[in-house]
Amino acid sequence: MKITNVRFIYIFAFFYFIYFSTLTYLKWQAHSPSLDYHAYLQMYWNTANGDILMYNRASETQYSLFSAHFSPFLLMIFPAYLIFSHPLTLYFVFGFVISLSFIPLYFFALDKLKSRLSAVLIVLSFYLYFPFSWTHRHGFAEEAFATPFLLFAFYFLHKNRPWLYALFSFLTLSLRINMVIPVFLMGIYSIIKNKSRKQGIFICSLSMFWLFYTLNVIYPKHTVENNSFYVYGFFGDYGKNLREIITNILSDPSKILQTLTSESRLKYVNGLFGSVLFLSFLSPDILFIGVPILLLNMLASYTRLGSLWTYYHASSLPFIWLALIVTLQRLGTLWERLSQKLTIKLNKTFVINILLVVIFVKNYNIIKHSDNGIHYPFSETFNMRTYERNKRDDTADAILTTIPKTNSIATQHSYLEHTAERKWQFPTSNFSGYYPDIVLFDSWASSAEFKIVPDNKLYSKIWEDSFFFLYSRNDLLKIYNIKDFVYSTYKNYNERFEYLALVNPKESSVFYSSLEPQISIDVNDRYHLVQKLEIQKDNPSALEIPVEKENLYGANDLLHIGKERSGNLKAEILEGTDFKANYRVLFSGIYKFEDLTHKTNLIRINLNDLNIEKSKTYWLMLSLDINRKNARELINSYKTFIGIPDRTVKSIKDETADTNVYYSFDSGKKWSSDAYPDKKLVYAIYYGNLVTEEKGVNLENGSIIISGTPWNLKNQLGNLLNYESDYNSVVIIGPVTEIL
């Protein structure tokens, strides 16, 4: 088959799959989480390990997905995960199926509008339609599969392919209980239109039975006795069971009307229908299939249902667009009749295409200029930092991929998609009170949960660096001399079980000026910053400062690649009592704009050769290194952070100590010191020798994190016996089973 013979739509769907997969991969590797994916991944991992559809999310007990949603479809695609057991498998299957949505839409448009250009415009506009992008780009949910399935079901109904229609209706039913509504109504449509009538009656009956079966067999079986069904929680304000909910909704029509016409709900309607010029309303005979779900979403107590920044409208989109196509066809026919009486002779396809171009441009403008377009790389609101990866992501991965899957973990939402393949995982936002084996905190997690490191004696800090903090529960943790472990104590551990081991360089320690970054401040050609460094001991080994590069043209720097700009970040260490007059430059480093990311980077300054002494005064200055070539160039800007001083460090009470953050608004000519009282520039100072030679070091500060059976650990740690001056103890995490 020649490539030129392949229809446009198959190539388009294929490219959409590649586009989706690329963006999803970039987001995943940058530790930018999406909604709920980690929960589904954990469920798949549990299923592969014998606990079918079990997960715990933030709960401290495991429960079955069927207690929330009867979604047998997830078991139908599960073999893909069994074959390719990778955290991204489910995403790729999802992307593949979603990409198929364009195919039935294209062929239906081609059938109805009889123009390839019109069908192409429909497909391109649907791609730009932001409610569609949010159904699958914001996160993962089985309900989002309803868009392609219902499009296929309707298309096959239209083409008189009754069994394929029935198959896709069945697949839609197997997503979630609310899918009973569009599937039932499509059955009614088939009966009224006399298309595949037998199958239509069958599908209507099956939908009704599905509802009965889910409410009377599945939910009672998987719900704790006397608890209300999970799905009723979406309508919790109306009642605790189906009867109460329906009665209360119907008994107060004025309240319902008020809710449906509230500002947020009208915005919801405008987002769905405004983008297609409300033309879908002119084909109510098709639109009626998709509307009830929208009404339910708008009435729900759980307000996320009534937001377009999720997937709950996924089953309505097919009917909005199918109705649009039918409306265009009808308008074309009307135009044809009218034009016979008019002197204007315009081809009906031309008129339809004019309308479609308007729809295309409208959708393009929405995503180009508003937050609704955040998922499109050519939108001004596309957020670069969500897709960028830097050195800290490497550090996070080195830790997360090493922790054995038998260990339970609590970590920030950013990392849950990377820790989900295990029985227990928890978000740190709900961490209080749980006792997972290992806790990882990151002060700069992209999920923006700046956390205070817990002062909890139940856990011990086993490693820290680059503002990452790794804790282990005390009952699982034992510290050994490396020699003792390698020669004897490794035998105390179960030879078939995997353990985590951490080796830190001798006498290493870190001082943080602040662990609670609160305000970001600019560093550019006008704004410069200075703060006195707090030196705890002589000869610190490194200094780390968090910085981000700023977008000069809005959120999406991608649109402005190649534009002329200049200015790199300059970090200096000054020695002297007065940074304005009496100082010498001890260190000066330039950090190039293109080497930094929009998310937090840590610039690391090696202090080993600077002979820094506790008794002397040192200043950290951040400014811009600029060599402007022409006046049109834009000047780069950077951000750093200030926060409240670290509470865990006892400050040395010295009334004369200078703790000001000095800030200059005019390139360092004048300095202000009162802009941020009681705050500190965020930085970390490391003490102890930085181990740089190759000794199996895989973490930034010379630490080594490994996992394996006791025998594996013994062999790996045995190599370190040659470096006793650098390493002498190892932390092993995992219970020792005492044989009585």
Added chain:
Amino acid sequence: MKINKQYQWPLIFLFLLLFFIFFALFEENKPIENKVRLDLELNPGIIKIDEKKKEHEIAIKLKAVNPTQSVFTPDVYFFRVELNRSYPDSPGYIIKEFSTKLGAASDEFEENFLWEENILNNEEFKFRIHFNMYRRNGNKEPTLIASSTKILRLEK
């Protein structure tokens, strides 16, 4: 393969019948898979929290009854005593883990534990002590064979 039209409907109904029966019978994995009975005695049953004391001593009397007469060897099976916050199968704080052969009809183990105050404080949830028996499962999470639970009552 083309299915003869006259079989289409019966096959569809058969498929759906099996589908619905399968999910009606489908049970999620029960955490406990064996009938070994474990007994747990707490002594004292009520822990009085003395805020001046850092540690509290609690004696636990454990008894495992083996009605099956199977020999549970220490290489394959082990016992764990753990403290959980609320639910029986949430990740717990391991107080003690040990292996022993359970071959006779019953075995008893008596242990005294020192619990640090910080484990018990600042929590308003129920604490449960579990005496669990596990089977090792290669390098996967051990499988829970039997469990006994008591609620630990705390008084200030």
